[in-house]
Amino acid sequence: MSGNEMEFIQEAFDSNWIAPLGPNVEAFEREVANYVGVKGAVAVSSGTSAIHLALCLLDVQRGDTVFCSSLTFVASASPILYQGAEPVFIDSEPDTWNMSPTALEEALIDAATISKLPKAVIIVNLYGQPAKMDELVTICNTFQVPIIEDSAESLGSLYKGKVSGSFGEFGIFSFNGNKIITTSGGGMLVSNNTEALKKAHFLAAQSKDAARYYQHSQIGYNYRLSNILAGLGRSQLSVLEERIKARRSIFEIYHQELSHLPAVSFMPELNNTLSNRWLTALTINNEETDMSVTELLTALESENIEARHVWKPLHLQPLYINCKYYSHKTFNVSEQLFQSGICLPSGSNLTLQDQMRVIECIKTSLRKIP
Numbered sequence: 001m002s003g004n005e006m007e008f009i010q011e012a013f014d015s016n017w018i019a020p021l022g023p024n025v026e027a028f029e030r031e032v033a034n035y036v037g038v039k040g041a042v043a044v045s046s047g048t049s050a051i052h053l054a055l056c057l058l059d060v061q062r063g064d065t066v067f068c069s070s071l072t073f074v075a076s077a078s079p080i081l082y083q084g085a086e087p088v089f090i091d092s093e094p095d096t097w098n099m100s101p102t103a104l105e106e107a108l109i110d111a112a113t114i115s116k117l118p119k120a121v122i123i124v125n126l127y128g129q130p131a132k133m134d135e136l137v138t139i140c141n142t143f144q145v146p147i148i149e150d151s152a153e154s155l156g157s158l159y160k161g162k163v164s165g166s167f168g169e170f171g172i173f174s175f176n177g178n179k180i181i182t183t184s185g186g187g188m189l190v191s192n193n194t195e196a197l198k199k200a201h202f203l204a205a206q207s208k209d210a211a212r213y214y215q216h217s218q219i220g221y222n223y224r225l226s227n228i229l230a231g232l233g234r235s236q237l238s239v240l241e242e243r244i245k246a247r248r249s250i251f252e253i254y255h256q257e258l259s260h261l262p263a264v265s266f267m268p269e270l271n272n273t274l275s276n277r278w279l280t281a282l283t284i285n286n287e288e289t290d291m292s293v294t295e296l297l298t299a300l301e302s303e304n305i306e307a308r309h310v311w312k313p314l315h316l317q318p319l320y321i322n323c324k325y326y327s328h329k330t331f332n333v334s335e336q337l338f339q340s341g342i343c344l345p346s347g348s349n350l351t352l353q354d355q356m357r358v359i360e361c362i363k364t365s366l367r368k369i370p
């Protein structure tokens with residue numbers, strides 16, 4: 001926490017705005033919209049609900065298809081299923097670990113051939129690293145397919161000086177407990193389309209018609225963020241820049257200490273982009289070490305250090321096993337990253353002492369191998 005949260009919470013209690021609306025909600029929406037550089041924002045209960053609302057606003061229905069990055073957390077794609085639509089998964093490219101423009105273009109050409117273009121493309125900015133937006137936006141514009149930018153992990157990251165989340169028709173953020181700033185649980189939908197955002201407010205608050213009584217003509221959701229949690233968000237937003245600095249310097253230390261090991265390659269940062277380095281991720285090269293990712297995770301665990309595999313690609317998930325998937329040329333980047341990738345402890349409050357313990361454990365583990 002930033003330390004100022006209680007002031008905002010106290011203010012909510014003092015003014016008795018405890019409901020999912022109130023001055024903190026409106027102020028948080030305005031502050032995030034200003035930060036991202038878009039016309040408006042809608043505060044919601046999670047990043048997942050923000051993606052769901054974006055799909056509703058793009059009229060995604062049963063029988064439609066939606067393209068989505070494969071190497072991501074399951075929540076990027078779950079709302080596609082909520083709508084009864086079909087996900088098609090797109091591989092990563094090696095420079096950002098994000099959606100491959102080559103694979104996307106191939107998928108869109110195929111879709112156009114059978115006159116079944118997707119209703120949207122969900123582009124994820126993995127672990128804080130922006131995707132190749134110029135290329136991806138150009139391809140989507142050619143086929144006139146709107147983009148939803150899943151920036152749940154990349155709040156504050158930059159692509160050619162422009163803030164992550166501002167590239168698509170919609171952008172979404174998450175303030176879940178594990179993200180770079182948190183409201184304990186929460187999310188935000190952002191856009192320059194103010195009409196659509198008005199509709200998002202309506203859908204997120206049970207789609208209540210403008211009548212004197214409770215009248216509803218379409219499906220609504222209970223997706224609004226509470227005024228108390230929006231207070232947390234405002235306080236957290238004020239320390240976002242510090243958080244980004246902290247995460248980036250954690251990355252720098254890992255890089256300094258480990259990049260000379262032949263078996264280790266860090267997740268790259270594309271030229272002209274700035275990653276918030278939400279998580280430090282690296283890959284282990286099995287031509288340089290016999291140690292598998294799982295074995296390294298076990299070695300860390302035995303030192304009471306929690307590290308993780310990178311996301312298991314969604315096209316490999318049992319839930320999505322029958323979905324279409326387009327790989328990057330002949331090379332399957334997301335599967336390769338899953339086989340070799342690991343996320344290191346990266347919390348903004350990680351102490352240097354704890355970080356050195358992680359580093360020593362990795363050095364020792366990788367040295368063990370003949």
Ligand SMILES: *Cc1c(COP(=O)(O)O)cnc(C)c1O
Pocket residue numbers: 045046047048049072073075076124150152153173174175176186187
């Ligand atoms: C966390 C996350 C989400 C979902 O956000 P919630 O607030 O947890 O619902 C979606 N996409 C990605 C890439 C995420 O990391």
